[in-house]
Amino acid sequence: MAKHVYCRHFTEMEVPFFDVDAMQIAWHGHYVKYLEVARCDFLAAVGYDYEEMGRQGYMWPIVQMNLKYVRPARFGQKIRVETAVVEIESSLKINYLITDAATGEKLTKASTTQAAVSLATGEMQFQTPQSWLNAVKTHPTFREAE
Template identity: 75%
Template sequence: MKKHIYCRHSFEIEVQFFDVDAMHIVWHGNYVKYLETARCAFLSAIGYDYNEMARQGYSWPIVQMNLKYIRPARFGQKIRVDMDIVEIESCLRIDYTIYDVETNEKLTRASTTQAAVSLSDGLMQFQTPGSWLEAVKRHPTFQAV
């Protein structure tokens, strides 16, 4: 069964020298930073960044992350992080694919899951807050189930 994609977002980044090892290949841990940078751009686009989450009374820690390295990204390369937002009601789950901008070659696949946690009592929420759902619905590519 094909999963529903609520919305899509893309973000481009140029690989910086401080992200690579001696062979000019991106050190594996920096892919997490690329996912976070792209995710922050998405959250800003819907007006629900981490500051807004806190104002609404929630933190959204990462509870699961998966990465599959297909080909290395290299110093100076322009990469595009394509994001498919695939779950918004019980958590925030995003599937990512990182591509070379020039060749469209697939470099990495990843996914993250974040859960809302109430700041007042520290309890994980099994349903996302209404303010979150309304924000996601504002994204121009939003598709209801």
């Protein structure tokens, strides 16, 4: 059974020269940066970027990350990163699909999980803050779990 997707967001970017090796293939470590760019784009879209998280009294470190490389991204290639938010109440879990922007060919699948941590106490929160729940619900594609 597929996980419920609360909302989807799409970000496009081009693989820059400084991300590739001598074979003009994106180095595997740069995919983490592509996920971060897409995640920041999504968070900005709901008005809950990292600065706002801090203002609300929380930091949101990555506590888990998984990547599966299917095909390499290459220098100059335009890629599309789909973020699918699949958990919002106990953590922020996002599934990602990186594809070629022109053809839709799958390049990479990934996921990240972030947990809210109180800035005041340093304690991990077992439920996400209400400020986060209010923000994510503003995304135009948001759907409640059934």
